Amino acid sequence: MSPRSLWLSLHALLFLLYFPLYTLSSDRLQVAPQRRLSQSPSCGTDSAALTPLDGTVTTSPVVDLKWLDKNDQTVVAITKKIGKEEGGFWLSTDSAKTWVSKTQALTDAMKSDPEPVEVLGVLAQKSAPNNVVMFNAGTLIWSSTDYCKSVTAKKTPGLWRGSGIKSMKVHPWHDDWLLLLVKRPDCKTLDHAQTECPHDLWLTQDLFGAMTWTNLTENARGQIASFVDFDWGANLCPNKDCTSDLKVTDLSILTTMYQTAGAYDQTWDNDVHFVASSDAFKTFSIRGYCGNMFEVIGKSVYLAYANICPTDILGNRRSMDGSTFKGITLYTSQDGGNDFMQGCLPVAMKQEGYELLATQDGTGAIIIVDFLINNGMMDIPASSVYTAGPHHALFSLSLTDVYRANFGFSTDFARIEGLPGVYIANQMVARDELYQYYDIQDSNTMPLVETRITFNGGGKWQRIPAPSTYIHPKCNRCIDLTSPCYLHLRGMSSWDSVASSFPAVYSNPSAPGFIMATGVTASNGLGLEDDYDGTCTWLSTDGGVTWQDVAEGSYIYEFADWGSTIVMASHPGLMAVPADSVLVSVDYGNCWYTVPLNTAFFVDNIRIEPDGQRPVVVIHGLACDQAYNPKCSLKNGDRKAASPGIIYTVDVLELTRGKMGTCSDPDYEQFTVPTSPTDKTPACILGKVSHRKRRAADKMCFNGPDFVRGYPRNDTCNCTQNDVECDYGYIRSTGGKCVLIPSSSMPVCPEINSHLYSVSSTGLRMVHADVCMGIDAVIADTDGKGTKTGGGGGSSSSGGSRKGRSGHSGAFVFFMTLLSLAVLAGLFAGWWTFLAVEHQRQAVREVVEIVSDYCVNTFNQVRDRIRGRPVDLKEHDMGYFQPLGDMHEREAPVFTLK
The missing domain is CATH 2.10.70 (Complement Module; domain 1)
Incomplete structure (x- = not known):
């Protein structure tokens, strides 16, 4: 079993141990203290007059909701299958206010070949949303032409199972074309325990009609053993704005595939290649040998190449030795995967895993690389964040030691929707004061977890200052008034953690500027994991610059009506606290209406229709026992194998009785x-x-x-230090300057070595998507995008080189320089000994330190020009270079270099 499989198995085991906390019999319940939902400023006497809401009870909890039509009237809900209890399918035709079970209709449509109902996915045709397709976990697909009021069923081709679907993608130009990657049905459980199952890629071009399928593996006539990853070529230009170099047709398909049958379980495999076809794989061409996984972001293809490959990406044989790094190398293409160039990261990527995240404008990529830190006691999961500047293939380290909560599946790195350039992350730093400027693996204590925010695309990170005033005194944990106090917020790894779930940093593109999160304030030296009791729910209405506490404890939240309306309800958390009311604000959190619920329940989530354009939200969860709250619906002895689900719909327009x-x-x-x-x-x-x-x-x-x-x-600004970041091969020092990373720690970057990209001697480049004016005021020798300018000093590798124009010989210049330095040294020694006072000497010491740093940096540049970059990619510690957020309490945000 691979380490990753073992890790996932541990998660599953912990889930099985943790989930029964919700379903214990009442005589074993530990009743949690009830939260007071009226602690936020109320909205006057109207709040007390609100009519309690009634919910809809479902046979099991809801796992997904889907809005079908453009007017958001028709909504379907999928309820989960638990144990022997079947899943369910529910329909609403009045914006989720009332629900009707359609589970029996799905069963009746099976006729003579029934199987348990467990709907895994629903697709509605964009141009005709009355046409709907539902995939079951078994071998059935249901279809409807009247918004699921009536359904028909048919078997899957080849009898593949819905539970084996790895992913599916609708064509961006044709809403009835679908690609579906699914496990081959003849791969049995025993086989799967020994090796990964092969997958087939299926195509239908009439999903909402006859639904005829083509197996692309069979079309390849034995030349493809299994598909691994796929995408439509049209996703390079979903709006049909393709350029000629992309060479995209309607039927262009990009995939990675196993060429020969065999063991399908290697992490990175030299038998997996990146291929493209424009005729449903009747013919295809290999575009990237040993390309294992890929992502389409904007008009670029990002491909992970397995370094164990005996050939280069073009298929040419290459020499290999024991020093070859066994992870992956990233390649990028801007012509639809026809030609690739090597992506450049300042360290080689290990195999723990990585993730690509698109920037807000959809044209750039952020790479999140997972790794493990061993501090002598245990392996601590962490991630490093790399950003690409104006050049899509050159990445620099933006932030490292990014936090991943215990038993969480995600990294605490959040893109703030609607505000390009703004991100929030949690970073681990050494708790020991002695080690605070060094790698956390040097410390023998658990690290401190602190929240960072950036307003320039990751070029500079800073702490979030705690508010100066509080609505709820309990949320003020700034106990040391002589020390700075900061706000630390929960990220996605806390939300999906099996051990302890907290709602994470959340934003919605329909509500730019609004951010909500749960978290704590803490004086300097304390962090996110040091004060669970101080957890509160926080709101920012200005893009994360200022924050206000809106509730004690942990709440789950959603924005509606383009951000004008906020709805939140108590989140169960570790103490299993049920919600018996909902809080609603229509003035950006200044006051809150308390909307009572007739039946209390454990809230799973709050959902809004896809565009976030209506003041209506759907809250779903599961029934609770009356030992938790008298308003819960379950009594001792009522409990079955699974708790029923409950759905509430909060229509804020109706709640305000037409006053708005x-x-x-x-x-x-x-x-x-x-x-x-x-x-x-x-x-x-x-x-x-x-x-x-x-x-x-x-x-x-x-x-x-x-x-x-x-x-x-938009009003364009003049360029400042806020518009730049360290370029490839550089990292910020504690003084805020970009210093060169030693060449011995750097992989080869062909784009730089071949002089196609010039790195400024300042080590700076423009931040991705930055449009400031006058970059030459900040970077004199390049345009900030890799092209030399008249300022000189730019370098195609690590610095610039210019021939002198003096007519004197090198020996003469050296002798005169040495003589001048000797005279100056004598004068300086006399001044230092007989004339200088202490504060003057201290000033000289500081200047000498700066000059020393400059000399070291210059020496490294000269050495790199002489030696060039190392040829072999060696395994480097992903956490070795440590750019940290503002470690110094009273300085501007800086980074730290070990």
Whole structure:
């Protein structure tokens, strides 16, 4: 069993141990203290007059919701299969207010060949949403032409099972074309225990009609043993804005595949290749030998090449020795996967795993690389974040030791939707004061977890200052008034953790500027995991610059009506706290309506229709025992194998009884992100001040489904240090400058070595998607995008080189320089001994330290030009270079180099 399989098995085991906490009999329950849901400022006497809501009880909890039509009237809910209890399928035709079970209709459609109902996925045709297809976990597919009011069933081709579906993708140009990657049905459990099962790629071009399928493995006539990864070529230009070099046709398909049958279980395999076809694999061509996995981001293809490959990516034989790094090398293509160039990261990527995240503009990529840190006691999972600047293939280390909660599947790195350039992450730092500027593996204590935020795409990270005022005194944990205090927020690894689930940092593109999270405030020296009792729920309405506590404890939340409405409910957490009311705010969290629920329940999630355009949310969860709350529906002895599910729909328009109409032009303002909590001047982010249309907080009206925010109005700014980051091969020092990474720790970067990209002698480049004016005021020798300019000093590798114009010989210049230095040294020694006072000597010491750093940096540059980069990729410690957030309490955000 691989280490990753063992890790996932441990997660599954812990889940089985943890989940029964919700289903214990009442005589074993430990009743948690009830939270007071009215602690936030109420909205006057109207709140007390709100009518309690009734919920819909389902046979088991909801696992997914899908809105089908453009008016969001038709919604389907899938309920989970638990043990012997079948799953279920529910339909609403009035915006989720009332529900009807369609489970029996699915069963009746099976006719003579029944199987348990367990719907795994629902697809509706975009151009005709009345056409719906549902995939069962077994060998059945249901289809409907009337919004699931009636259904028919048919067997899957080849009798593959829905539970074996690895992924499926609808064509971006043809909404009835589908590619589906599924486990081959003849691979049995015993086989799967020994090796990964082979997968077939199936194609249908009439999904909502006759649904005829073609097995692309069979089309390849024995030349493909199994498919691994896939995508439509059209996803390189989903809006049909393809350029000629992409060479994309309607039937262009990109895949990785096993060429020969055999063991399908290697982490990175030299028998897996990247291929492309434009005729459903009747013919195909290998575009990248040993290309195992890939992602399409914007108009680029990012491909992971297995370093154990005996050939290069073009298929040419290459020499290999024991020093060859056994992980992967990243390649990128901007012509649809026809030609690849090697991506450059400052360290070789290990095999623990990696993830590609698109930037907010969809044209750039962020690489999150997972690794393990051994501090002498245990292996601590962590991640490093690498960002690409203007060049899509050159990545620099932005942040390392990013936190992953115990038994969490994700990394605590969040892209803030609607605000390009803004990200929030949690970073581990050494708790020992002695080691705070060094690698956390040097410390023998568990690391401190602190939250960082960036407003320039990862070029610079900083802590989030704690609020100066609080609504709930319990949320103020700043016990040391002489020390700075910060806010630390839960990330995705806490949300999907089996051990302890907390709602994570959340934003929605329909509500730019709004962010919610759970977390704690802490004085310097304490962090996220040091004070569970101080957990509160937090809201930012200005893009993460300032925050306000909106509730004690852990709540789950959602934005509605384009951000004008916020809904939240108590999250069960470790103490299994049920919700017996819902909190609603229509003025950006300044006051809250408490909406009572007739039946309390454990909340799983709050959902909104895909566009977030209506003031209606759906809250779903599972029934609770009355030992937790008298308003729970289950009594001792009522419990079955699985707790029933409960669905509530909160229509805020109805709750306000028509007192809030539709907004008009005077109700809107132009929102900008402020510079800091104390400086409300609009901030320049990615080289521009963006003005976004938003309803004013004190205007009591709804945006409505017809609201159009439009594109932001941008004012371009002059370039500053906030518009640049360290380029490839450089890292920020404790002084904030970019210093060269020693060449012995750097992999080869062909793009630089072949002089196709020039790195500035400053070590700086522009941040991805930055549009500031006058970059030459910050970077004099390049355009910040890899092209030399007249400022000189730019280098195609590690620095620039220029021939001198003096007519004197090198020996003469050296002799005169040496003589001048000797005279100056004598004068300096006399001044230091007889004339200098202490503060002058201290100033000289500081200058000498700066000059020394410069000399070392220059020496490294000269050495790299002479030696060149090392040829072999060697295994480096992913956590060796440690860029940390603002470690110094009172300095601007900086990075730390070990």
